[in-house]
Amino acid sequence: WPSILAAPRSLFSYLVLTQIAYGVLLAVGFLVVLEVTHTRYHLEATQRQGLGWAGEILSRYRGEFAAAGRRADIEALREFLLHLGYASPATDFHVADASGNILASSVSLALLKRSRVDIAAVESLIRNPRMLPVLIEDPAAPESSRVFSAARIDNEGMPAAYLLLVLRRLDAGTFVSGRGSHVFREA
Numbered sequence: 362w363p364s365i366l367a368a369p370r371s372l373f374s375y376l377v378l379t380q381i382a383y384g385v386l387l388a389v390g391f392l393v394v395l396e397v398t399h400t401r402y403h404l405e406a407t408q409r410q411g412l413g414w415a416g417e418i419l420s421r422y423r424g425e426f427a428a429a430g431r432r433a434d435i436e437a438l439r440e441f442l443l444h445l446g447y448a449s450p451a452t453d454f455h456v457a458d459a460s461g462n463i464l465a466s467s468v469s470l471a472l473l474k475r476s477r478v479d480i481a482a483v484e485s486l487i488r489n490p491r492m493l494p495v496l497i498e499d500p501a502a503p504e505s506s507r508v509f510s511a512a513r514i515d516n517e518g519m520p521a522a523y524l525l526l527v528l529r530r531l532d533a534g535t536f537v538s539g540r541g542s543h544v545f546r547e548a
Contacts, residue, residue: 415512
């Protein structure tokens, strides 16, 4: 082993060490590109699958969301969002006003770390749903960006509001998290 770690003494050993270093560098670069592209693809596929969910919920429960523009009815809206959250534990439901302030949420207000969402990301997703993934800071965990579904709540005579479904627990689809899986070991 000491002769391997010693400085190369011939052109051949110098070329072999250069090829090994080049191979390691290429392998690491390939793994980095694979991780980034696989994670982005997984996020895009997840968001594409859930893209219309907010609109479907909004159309199905239009009466419950009529309270989004009236401050007096916000408590009833919070109760409704809590029930939606119980039915879908992998999704957080939020109603935000046109400025991004969260009016009601399925997450208890004590657990919310942020009281605002990035309304530009919401508008971007609604205007151009082909450019995915669009990520938003999770109000319950601001250090995490998540994919989401959004729909505009249009109540006549009321200010605009948005229904947001923040999709959580997406770690299972990332390349690095799959190391313990059978498929990953076989690959």
